[in-house]
Amino acid sequence: MKKKTIILTGGGTAGHVSLNQAIIPTLLKEGFDVHYVGSKAGIEKELITTAFPNDVTYHEISSGKLRRYFSWQNFSDPFRVLAGVTQTMNIMRKVKPVIVFSKGGFVSVPVVMAAKALGIPVVNHESDVTPGLANKIALPFVSHIFTVFNETLQHLPAQKATCTGSIIRSELFTGTRQKGLSLCGFDGTRQVVLVMGGSQGSAIINDAVRQNLHTLLPQFDVIHLCGKGHADASLEGKAGYKQFEYVTDELANLLYASDFIISRAGSNSIFEFLALYKPMMLIPLSAAKSRGDQILNARLFKKQGFAVVLEEEQLTPNTFAETFNELLDRSSDILSAMEQATPPKTPEDMVALILQHQKRA
Incomplete structure (x- = not known):
């Protein structure tokens, strides 16, 4: 019997990929041919081809960037999007997916436009x-x-929107404190204390962290995920301080090793901290640097008693x-x-919800 095919998409940030990473093992167990x-x-x-080098077929397409500011590229990017639609339609005609699952991001x-044109069901997911x-x-x-x-539903058509709550990747729960401590x-x-500045740092x-090391290190060990290109060579080997530019598989162990987390407020990350019972200090991206989604995420978590929040505009070494x-x-x-x-x-729960909408023979 020929395998059914599913196409996943989403990108631009790690947050637009992590749920796809979480559900891929379940889709493979269900016997699906998975394409991204x-x-x-x-x-x-990088994330998909590294994590699933032999199990997922990755397809590259042209895509524009969705900007909320003026740029001359705003005039050319619609043509890149149209090129991406054509490229995706060719891919879909070849692999014949029964459903497309999109995590968002400009790619x-x-x-989703190509899928609609070909009559293929599309399920989206919104984390913020x-x-x-x-x-x-x-x-x-x-x-x-x-x-x-639940608050997101008021912004969406009632007939095509459902709140599932958070979905946490299973491998997150495979970490151990000892392995995390050993890595550091x-x-x-x-x-x-684990400090995370997002996938880009x-x-x-x-x-702010480095200017507070003199007060943190006498009492705490500090794990600092600082972003690619943001390591400080002068701090290498400093007792009680370990910096990583970026981690993938090691993250679960580092989370288990931590007692407190200081982080941006991306939805996927903060729900992972919640699932692991990690008290968190959130510093959401400012409205000047984003559409404000992290600010709303952080304020909701503060309201529910899961976090303390420091707005980026008020961030100084003292605050x-x-x-x-x-x-x-x-x-x-x-x-x-x-x-x-x-x-x-669980990812299994999410896959079952997605597959309810697949194209029937």
């Missing part, structure tokens, strides 16, 4: 409180869209230290709130 349509140089290509736009621009554009072309937050050369006698968070002390003071209350949270769905 992404950009030629986006982070999605997903030509994919308000829909991203790519998912807004995709709405007329999709069969259904799943959300993480820590002996486990002190509590550990964050210069402003990096600076960083003050907010971290607030995290320490409130950690017991945060853990109590986390224990009352709704458990996340």
Whole structure:
């Protein structure tokens, strides 16, 4: 019996890929032939081809970038999107998917348009409180869209939107504290603070952390995921401080090794911290640097008692230290709130929901 084919898409940031990474093993177990349509140089290509070199077929297409600011490229990018639609239609005619699952990001736009043109069902997923621009554009072309937050449903057509809650990749729960400590050369006698600035890193968070090392290191060990090209050579070998530019498979172990987390407020990440019961200090991307989705994510988590929040506009070495002390003071209350949270769905749950919309023979 010939395998059914599914096409996954999504990219631009790690957050637009992580759910796809989570569900791929389940899709493979279900007997699907899994194909991924992404950009030629986006982070999605590196993540998917590294994690599934033999199990997933990766297809490169042309795609424009969806900008909220003026750029001369805004005039040429629609033609790249159209080229991407044509390329994707050719891919779909060849592999004949029964469904397309899109996680958003600009590369997903030509994919969902192509699927609609060929009569192939499309299921989207939105992780943030308000829909991203790519998912807004995709709405007329999709069969259904799943959300993480109930609050997102008010922005979407009721007949094609469902809140699933968070979905956590299974491998996240395979980490161990000892392996994480070993990766960093820590002996486990002190509590550990994990700092994450997102897949691209964050210069402003990096600076605030490094300017506070003199107050952090006497009491804590610090794991610092600083972003590619953002390592500080002068701090290599510093006792109690371990910096990584970027990690993939090691992340689960580093999360298990940590007692507190300081991070941006991407939806996928903060729900992972919640699932692992990690008190968190969130520093969301400012509205000047984003569409404000992380600000909404962070404020909702603060409202529910899962986090303390420091807005990027107020971030200084002093406010960083003050907010971290607030995290320490409130950690017991945060853990109590986390224990009352709704458990996340499994990748198997998510796959079952997606496949309800597949094209029937």
